Every structure is written in structure tokens, then in C-alpha cells.
Amino acid sequence: MSEGAASRVSEATVARLPRYLARLLELAAADTATVSSDHLAELAGVNPATLRRDLASFGIAGTRGVGYDVRYLVYEVSIVLGLNHEWPIVIVGVGNLGRALANYDGLVSRGFPVRALLDIDPSVVGDEVAGITVEHIDDSAAVVAREQLAVAVIATPSGSAQNAADLMIGSGISSLLNFTAVAIEVPDVVEVRRVDLATELQILSFYQQRSSAARGGAGVPLEKALSPIC
Amino acid sequence: MSEGAASRVSEATVARLPRYLARLLELAAADTATVSSDHLAELAGVNPATLRRDLASFGIAGTRGVGYDVRYLVYEVSIVLGLNHEWPIVIVGVGNLGRALANYDGLVSRGFPVRALLDIDPSVVGDEVAGITVEHIDDSAAVVAREQLAVAVIATPSGSAQNAADLMIGSGISSLLNFTAVAIEVPDVVEVRRVDLATELQILSFYQQRSSAARGGAGVPLEKALSPIC
DNA sequence: TTCTGTGAAATAGTTCACAGCG
DNA sequence: CGCTGTGAACTATTTCACAGAA
Numbered sequence: 001m002s003e004g005a006a007s008r009v010s011e012a013t014v015a016r017l018p019r020y021l022a023r024l025l026e027l028a029a030a031d032t033a034t035v036s037s038d039h040l041a042e043l044a045g046v047n048p049a050t051l052r053r054d055l056a057s058f059g060i061a062g063t064r065g066v067g068y069d070v071r072y073l074v075y076e077v078s079i080v081l082g083l084n085h086e087w088p089i090v091i092v093g094v095g096n097l098g099r100a101l102a103n104y105d106g107l108v109s110r111g112f113p114v115r116a117l118l119d120i121d122p123s124v125v126g127d128e129v130a131g132i133t134v135e136h137i138d139d140s141a142a143v144v145a146r147e148q149l150a151v152a153v154i155a156t157p158s159g160s161a162q163n164a165a166d167l168m169i170g171s172g173i174s175s176l177l178n179f180t181a182v183a184i185e186v187p188d189v190v191e192v193r194r195v196d197l198a199t200e201l202q203i204l205s206f207y208q209q210r211s212s213a214a215r216g217g218a219g220v221p222l223e224k225a226l227s228p229i230c
Numbered sequence: 231m232s233e234g235a236a237s238r239v240s241e242a243t244v245a246r247l248p249r250y251l252a253r254l255l256e257l258a259a260a261d262t263a264t265v266s267s268d269h270l271a272e273l274a275g276v277n278p279a280t281l282r283r284d285l286a287s288f289g290i291a292g293t294r295g296v297g298y299d300v301r302y303l304v305y306e307v308s309i310v311l312g313l314n315h316e317w318p319i320v321i322v323g324v325g326n327l328g329r330a331l332a333n334y335d336g337l338v339s340r341g342f343p344v345r346a347l348l349d350i351d352p353s354v355v356g357d358e359v360a361g362i363t364v365e366h367i368d369d370s371a372a373v374v375a376r377e378q379l380a381v382a383v384i385a386t387p388s389g390s391a392q393n394a395a396d397l398m399i400g401s402g403i404s405s406l407l408n409f410t411a412v413a414i415e416v417p418d419v420v421e422v423r424r425v426d427l428a429t430e431l432q433i434l435s436f437y438q439q440r441s442s443a444a445r446g447g448a449g450v451p452l453e454k455a456l457s458p459i460c
Numbered sequence: 461t462t463c464t465g466t467g468a469a470a471t472a473g474t475t476c477a478c479a480g481c482g
Numbered sequence: 483c484g485c486t487g488t489g490a491a492c493t494a495t496t497t498c499a500c501a502g503a504a
Contacts, residue, residue, distance in 0.1 A: 010495070014436050018429040022411075036463060045413075049466090049497055056465060064464045064503045081432050082439030089431070100330035101427070106388070106411045110428040150438060151431065158336070175438045177430055181336045191437045193430050197331070198340040199248040200407055200423050201319070201381065202311050206244050207421045208380060208405040209312030240473065266485065279475055279488090286487060294481045294486045 013054045017081055019044045020051070024074045036067035088115040090149050090173075092164045093156030094124050094134050097179060101155060102130040115147040120160070137164070141171040151175045158182045165192075243284045247311055249274050250281070254304045266297035318345040320379050320403075322394045323386030324354050324364050327409060331385060332360040345377040350390070367394070371401040381405045388412045395422075 023043040027035055037055075041048040055062070060076045062068040078084055089107070091098045094117050101107070102114050117134045119125060125136045135143055143149070152168040154161050154176055161180040168176065169190055178184050178194040186192050253273040257265055271278040285292070290306045292298040308314055319337070321328045324347050331337070332344050347364045349355060355366045365373055373379070382398040384391050384406055391410040398406065399420055408414050408424040416422050 012495070014433055015429075017436070018426075018432040021432070038463080047497060048463095049499095050495085052463095052465065053496085062464055065462045066504070067463065080436065082435040083432065087431065087435055087438075096330040096333040100326040103326040104427070106428055107431075110411075110432070112428065112431050151434065174442070175434045177427075177434060181340075189441065191434055191441065193434055195425055195427070195430055196248075197334070197407075197425070198336055198342065200425055201317065201337075201342050202248040202251070202313065202340070203244055204381065204405045204407060204421055204423055205312040205317055206247070206310065208317075211419065211421065212404065242473070268485085277475060278485095279477095280473090282485095282487065283474085292486055295484045296482075297485065 009057050013057060016044070016046060016050075016054055017077055019046075020054075021074065021077045021081065021083075024070055024077065027070050028074055032070050034063075034067045035070055035073070037062070040068070083111050086111050086113055087151050088113050088147055088149055089151045089153055090114070090116040090118060090140075090143065090147070090168075091153045091155055092118045092137065092140075092168060093154065093160070094119040094127070094129060095155065095157070098155040099129055101153060101179075102132065112151070115149065116143045118143065137167060140167055144168070144171045144173060149173060151177065153177045153179060154184070155179045239287050243287060246274070246276060246280075246284055247307055249276075250284075251304065251307045251311065251313075254300055254307065257300050258304055262300050264293075264297045265300055265303070267292070270298070313341050316341050316343055317381050318343050318377055318379055319381045319383055320344075320346040320348060320370075320373065320377070320398075321383045321385055322348045322367065322370075322398060323384065323390070324349040324357070324359060325385065325387070328385040329359055331383060331409075332362065342381070345379065346373045348373065367397060370397055374398075374401045374403060379403060381407065383407045383409060384414070385409045 020040065023040060024035075027040075027043075037048040037052045041051040044051065052062075055068070055073075058076070058080050060068075060073065060080075089112050091101055091114055094102070098117065098119075102117060107114060114130065114132065117129055117132050118137045118140055119134050120137045122136070125134050127134045150173065152165075152173045152175070154164050154168075156164045158181040161178065161182055162184055165176055165178070165184045165186065169186060174190055176184065176186065176190065176192040178192055181196060181198060183194065184192055250270065253270060254265075257270075267278040267282045271281040274281065282292075285298070285303075288306070288310050290303065290310075319342050321331055321344055324332070328347065328349075332347060337344060344360065344362065347359055347362050348367045348370055349364050350367045352366070355364050357364045380403065382395075382403045382405070384394050384398075386394045388411040391408065391412055392414055395406055395408070395414045395416065399416060404420055406414065406416065406420065406422045408422055411426060411428060413424065414422055
């Protein structure tokens with residue numbers, strides 16, 4: 001990931017904010033007016049002191065003896081995360097994954113409406129997916145300008161990922177969410193995060209293997225062992 | 231995430247192993263025989279001492295003056311991650327996301343073949359997706375036993391995620407990869423990891439906002455500001 | 461009294477730097 | 483001589499514990 005401006009808050013703190021926000025929205029939906037750090041920390045699965053420190057590091061204050069005002073906290077955390085406005089996104093690569101993402105309502109409902117779809121394959125260009133007409137990646141600069149896009153989701157085959165990323169950066173995109181199996185190199189001013197299914201499964205595999213070994217090996221198909229996948 | 235047996239290696243170390251493995255497989259594919267910690271660390275984007283310590287913590291040794299044997303390292307890291315055998319998986323929820331995952335070739339190529347698809351909707355059961363016939367979730371126990379499954383990917387709507395997880399755990403599944411917008415509660419012996427698109431985008435949003443603020447705000451549609459998404 | 465905000469302690473993780481092996 | 487393996491220093495992060503505000 002590129003580093004951006006040096007900041008005084010740790011990435012661990014930033015990564016917890018979406019979790020706090022999700023719980024806060026649930027509390028707000030249930031018309032809860034205030035919440036203590038103990039309660040919210042319990043809901044979010046963190047230590048109360050960690051929660052208080054996280055909020056304090058952004059200057060977000062509660063009321064001693066009372067707790068935090070839920071609606072105010074939602075507002076403040078949203079501002080800190082940059083969620084006081086929508087972030088329209090473009091999906092690059094309209095294969096199975098791209099289609100799934102375009103149809104995923106969890107995006108628009110959380111402020112990330114899909115505004116454009118791009119592909120390099122002429123047989124896909126012109127298709128309508130989730131109500132959006134697929135455009136050719138050669139037109140990316142025009143699309144980015146037209147839709148005021150800052151974020152692109154890369155859902156191409158792995159071999160095309162770097163190329164797609166370069167094109168989008170050249171078209172003015174400054175944040176990438178990389179959904180492919182390979183890492184993408186970017187200039188320092190561009191932010192990237194990668195979501196990789198196989199990496200997650202490999203980590204799961206480690207802990208799964210370890211905990212079943214500790215229990216005596218039940219549940220793991222060890223009889224299938226010793227055919228390395230490399 | 232559930233904790234499993236207390237271990238002496240940090241989660242940070244485990245999370246780096248898949249990255250090392252990916253680079254090692256590239257080196258192996260290019261017939262590179264040995265690699266120094268400096269070189270591999272550079273490829274993986276970590277400090278060389280961190281790499282050496284990570285490997286040493288699993289008892290994986292190199293040769294002083296030479297480096298590490300690439301093929302041996304691939305083998306050892308695979309064993310540590312539990313990748314010396316395949317991990318057949320089941321996808322629960324055959325909507326857009328489930329279909330995308332079922333068709334994603336990055337899974338089988340890395341040792342996680344999709345062996346079954348489950349859904350609760352009778353109009354989907356019986357469909358063939360990616361060469362696999364969708365079965366009803368009521369039959370999950372039989373499916374898990376038949377295919378010797380240990381890992382389930384939850385790709386249902388968020389509201390059904392906990393339910394789906396409970397059913398799969400009751401059917402003998404011991405690792406879950408949760409692809410929905412909500413957290414899932416599980417017993418201690420079950421491992422869970424969650425991949426959430428909106429969380430990733432929110433973190434991107436934070437850094438994007440911050441770095442464009444540092445550059446004077448160019449590139450962000452600030453004129454659209456102030457319509458909170460909550 | 462309750463619960464925040466935060467020094468200070470504890471813990472975890474990273475990096476340096478170098479002894480010593482091949 | 484080059485590079486690993488690791489004590490020790492350093493940095494980051496979490497947690498405790500409590501003073502003090504409401």
C-alpha cells in the first residue's frame with residue numbers, strides 16, 4: 001500500500017473505525033441515545049480503553065458519567081472516515097466477479113454507488129449490468145471525468161490487473177481496491193488495498209490445521225495428505 | 231475471530247506467509263534455485279530481518295553464505311500453512327457473489343476446489359453453476375460428510391449469514407470465510423475470517439481523503455459534500 | 461456515582477547489528 | 483566472503499488503573 005501523508009494515527013486504529021461505525025448504526029437504528037465505551041467496546045469486540053483512545057485520537061469526546069452520544073458519534077466517525085459524502089466507484093472488469101460486485105447492494109447502501117463499468121472485451125461493452133451500460137476501457141478518462149470518480153475496483157483477470165490499474169491512474173483515479181490475485185504497483189499518491197480470497201483461505205487453513213492438531217486431528221482429511229499444490 | 235489453541239507465532243507472521251509463498255512460487259516457476267532473505271524480503275515488501283525471524287519461528291532454516299533453497303522453502307511454507315493437501319470448500323448462498331466465487335479459478339489453482347454449492351431457495355436448487363449442481367441447505371450435513379468438507383464460504387444475504395453459519399457448523403464445518411456485511415458468532419473451536427468490501431472501501435476513503443487534504447483537496451468531489459450516508 | 465480521558469506499565473512486534481557458520 | 487540466526491534495542495500498540503468531570 002502506498003503511504004500517503006505521514007499520520008499520527010495507527011492503521012490499526014483506522015481499521016477499527018468501520019467496525020465501530022457498523023455497531024453505532026445498529027444502535028442508532030434501535031433509537032439508543034447514548035452508549036458507554038464498555039458497551040460499544042463489547043459490541044465491537046475490543047478493549048474499552050482501546051476504544052476510548054481511538055476516539056480521543058481524533059478529538060472525539062464523550063461525556064463523563066454518561067458515555068457517548070450515539071448520533072453524534074455516528075456523525076463524527078463518518079466525517080473522520082470521509083463518509084460525509086458518497087464515493088462513486090467504477091468497476092473495471094465485468095466478468096463474474098465484476099457482475100457480482102455491480103449487483104451487490106451492500107455497496108450503494110454504505111455510500112459507494114457503482115456509477116460505471118469498464119471492460120476491454122468488445123463483446124461485453126454495451127451490455128447492461130445492474131442497470132449500467134458497460135463502456136470500453138479506452139474511454140476511461142472520459143468516464144472518470146463525467147462521473148467524478150475517485151475510486152476504482154479492479155476485478156479483471158490477474159494478468160490484466162497492473163495494466164488496468166495503470167490506465168485508471170492515468171485517467172485520474174486515486175484509490176484502488178484490488179480484487180485480483182496479484183499485487184499492483186502504484187505511485188505514492190495513489191492508495192491501494194487488496195482483498196484476496198486465497199490469502200484469507202490460506203490463513204484460515206493455518207489456524208484450522210493448528211487447532212485440529214491440538215484436538216487430535218479429528219475433522220481434517222489427513223488421509224488425503226502429501227500432494228503439495230505447488 | 232475465535233482464538234483456537236494459544237500459539238507462539240503472531241498473527242502478523244502468519245499473515246505474511248501467503249505473501250512469501252506467492253513470491254516463492256514465482257521464483258520457482260522461473261527456475262531460481264536459491265534466494266537470500268534480502269532478495270525475497272524485497273520482493274515481498276518486508277524487512278529482511280523480519281523475514282528471517284518469521285521463517286526461523288517455524289524452524290525453517292537457510293544456509294549461511296548462500297540463502298534459502300527455493301523449492302525447499304515452498305515445501306516448508308506450504309506445510310506450515312497446511313497446504314500439503316487440498317481444502318475442498320462449499321459455497322453457501324448461490325446469488326451473484328456465490329456464482330462469481332464458484333467460477334473464480336483462483337480458488338482451485340491454489341488448492342481450494344469448490345466441491346458443493348448450497349442454497350435455501352428451491353428455484354435455485356438443481357441449477358448447475360460452474361459444473362456443480364446446487365443442493366438444498368437442508369442437506370448440508372450429508373454434503374459435508376460426502377465431500378469431506380472443512381471450510382465453508384458464506385455468501386448469503388447478510389440477514390441469513392448467522393443462520394447459514396450455524397447450520398454449517400452443525401453439519402461439521404470447522405472454518406468459515408464470511409463474505410457478508412455482518413459479523414458471525416461461532417463457538418471457540420470454529421475459525422472465522424471475514425472479508426468485507428465496504429470496510430475496505432471505508433479504510434481507503436479515510437486515506438484518500440487524508441492525502442488529498444494534504445495536497446490541497448484536488449481530486450475529491452468536495453462540492454458534493456455534506457449529505458451523510460447514515 | 462458513573463464513566464471518560466490519559467499517564468504509566470505491560471506487551472507485542474520490528475529492526476539493528478553482529479557473531480559465527482558454510 | 484556472504485548470508486543466516488538471534489540478542490538486544492527500539493518502536494508501536496494495548497491494557498491497566500485511576501484522577502477527575504458531569
